[in-house]
Amino acid sequence: MDFKNSLSMYLIGGALILFIIAQSVFFLVKAWKRGRELGLSSATLRSTVTTSALFTIAPAIAILATVVSLAGALGLVLPWVRLSIIGNLSYETVAATAAMEALNHAGGMAVEVKDQTLFATIAWVMTVGSVFPLLLLPVVTKPIQKKLNTVVAKSKSDLPDILAAAAFIGLIGAFIARAIAGSGEKDIIGDGAGVLSVITLVSAVVISLLLETIRKKLNVNWLQPFVMPLSMFLAMGVAVVAFNLLPADVALLEWRG
Amino acid sequence: MKKERPYLDRVHTWGRISSLTTLCVMLMFPAAICLYLNVWPRFHDVFSGLIKIIPLFWTTAVIEVVSYTPVLGAGGTYLSFVTGNITNLKLPCGLNAMESAGVKAQSEEGEVVSTIAIATSAITTTLILAVGVLLFSPVLPLIKESKLLAPAFQQVLPALFGALGAGYFMKHWRISILPIVVMVIVLVFSGGIPAGTLVPIGVVVSLLGAFGMFKLGWIGSKNTDAAKE
Numbered sequence: 001m002d003f004k005n006s007l008s009m010y011l012i013g014g015a016l017i018l019f020i021i022a023q024s025v026f027f028l029v030k031a032w033k034r035g036r037e038l039g040l041s042s043a044t045l046r047s048t049v050t051t052s053a054l055f056t057i058a059p060a061i062a063i064l065a066t067v068v069s070l071a072g073a074l075g076l077v078l079p080w081v082r083l084s085i086i087g088n089l090s091y092e093t094v095a096a097t098a099a100m101e102a103l104n105h106a107g108g109m110a111v112e113v114k115d116q117t118l119f120a121t122i123a124w125v126m127t128v129g130s131v132f133p134l135l136l137l138p139v140v141t142k143p144i145q146k147k148l149n150t151v152v153a154k155s156k157s158d159l160p161d162i163l164a165a166a167a168f169i170g171l172i173g174a175f176i177a178r179a180i181a182g183s184g185e186k187d188i189i190g191d192g193a194g195v196l197s198v199i200t201l202v203s204a205v206v207i208s209l210l211l212e213t214i215r216k217k218l219n220v221n222w223l224q225p226f227v228m229p230l231s232m233f234l235a236m237g238v239a240v241v242a243f244n245l246l247p248a249d250v251a252l253l254e255w256r257g
Numbered sequence: 258m259k260k261e262r263p264y265l266d267r268v269h270t271w272g273r274i275s276s277l278t279t280l281c282v283m284l285m286f287p288a289a290i291c292l293y294l295n296v297w298p299r300f301h302d303v304f305s306g307l308i309k310i311i312p313l314f315w316t317t318a319v320i321e322v323v324s325y326t327p328v329l330g331a332g333g334t335y336l337s338f339v340t341g342n343i344t345n346l347k348l349p350c351g352l353n354a355m356e357s358a359g360v361k362a363q364s365e366e367g368e369v370v371s372t373i374a375i376a377t378s379a380i381t382t383t384l385i386l387a388v389g390v391l392l393f394s395p396v397l398p399l400i401k402e403s404k405l406l407a408p409a410f411q412q413v414l415p416a417l418f419g420a421l422g423a424g425y426f427m428k429h430w431r432i433s434i435l436p437i438v439v440m441v442i443v444l445v446f447s448g449g450i451p452a453g454t455l456v457p458i459g460v461v462v463s464l465l466g467a468f469g470m471f472k473l474g475w476i477g478s479k480n481t482d483a484a485k486e
Contacts (some may be wrong), residue, residue: 061389141326176413204415
């Protein structure tokens with residue numbers, strides 16, 4: 001049995017997941033009670049729950065897709081736990097890749113991790129890399145809420161929003177740039193930038209923009225949460241079609257090796 | 258009878274306990290893996306992996322905590338950071354719920370609605386992931402070995418980041434051009450530069466570029482308002 005997907009791993013993961021669900025239920029119940037005290041109707045609160053659950057389905061499927069895509073290298077349990085607690089769609093991939101690079105794991109995410117020490121190293125890097133907010137929150141949230149709240153509410157400046165967007169763009173941009181011009185391992189097909197990576201990237205962007213345009217023009221707002229996961233899956237589909245239809249020497253062309 | 262403390266104060270107490278217990282429990286996860294596998298990684302290896310991501314992740318954490326707290330409220334913020342996936346899920350979900358319920362982010366009603374929305378979202382995500390993982394576990398080896406589907410999984414990163422980025426790039430195209438061009442140029446000269454090194458370069462270039470453009474007045478209230486539909 002693969003140690004990454006063994007029963008013990010599932011039990012360790014399951015215990016953590018229960019802990020997280022219990023916390024969410026606690027906050028939900030407390031907020032619900034307070035909402036009723038404040039005079040919010042049960043109908044409003046119920047509709048908040050329904051809307052939020054529906055809103056969550058599609059992004060959650062995108063997160064599941066990330067778990068599955070990381071599972072090729074890391075098994076299911078580690079990505080599952082990391083993306084259920086603190087984790088984040090884009091960070092976890094970066095963290096796992098950084099750990100693999102530190103231990104010279106050839107081929108990165110495209111190659112299964114079979115070494116137990118490497119696996120444990122990756123688990124530590126992914127965890128410690130992500131826990132900082134938990135140290136920060138107990139100290140800063142209350143003062144921020146008390147003081148900054150009023151300042152931000154009054155301030156007309158967009159700078160915080162702009163910088164948050166810029167940081168995010170820098171992060172995503174690194175992967176975009178790698179799909180255009182990054183080189184991979186010589187022996188591993190599909191690892192370096194080439195015809196397939198660019199076709200997939202362009203398809204994902206174009207499909208996403210098309211869906212977004214359709215949503216706006218036809219006013220189909222329920223489509224909104226599905227735009228991202230749908231574009232991602234369709235672009236992966238385009239990669240499969242292109243790989244199977246294009247002549248092998250074109251489909252496998254990787255200009256950066 | 259003892260008078261009950263205000264709701265917000267109690268939320269902060271619960272949130273602090275929640276953050277610190279999650280921190281301990283979370284660190285027990287890799288420790289449990291090590292105990293189970295009976296392997297202990299070298300400190301140096303963990304450190305050299307961490308040094309690549311901590312400057313970015315921890316700086317982003319500060320920016321995120323500062324910028325999301327006023328929007329998500331106290332309960333929403335604690336819960337969002339404990340359960341993760343904020344930008345792509347919890348933040349839009351909380352904003353959406355407050356708008357639907359017609360309450361303001363700064364009010365106590367907003368605080369309550371945001372917390373309920375984010376708690377629901379966290380529970381739903383956790384359940385979808387758990388069910389998905391259990392369903393996928395028998396199928397995964399088949400998918401991994403399928404020659405037909407192999408390219409889909411090899412190209413998952415371009416697909417994911419293309420789909421995730423498209424909206425951002427359109428909305429913030431002025432900010433996007435500079436970091437992407439700089440990183441492509443870096444890769445042209447040094448194609449094998451690892452993602453862990455490239456990401457901080459991208460973020461710093463992007464932040465500096467955006468800050469410069471803001472100072473020059475190229476981007477700012479006018480432009481973002483126009484882009485916000």
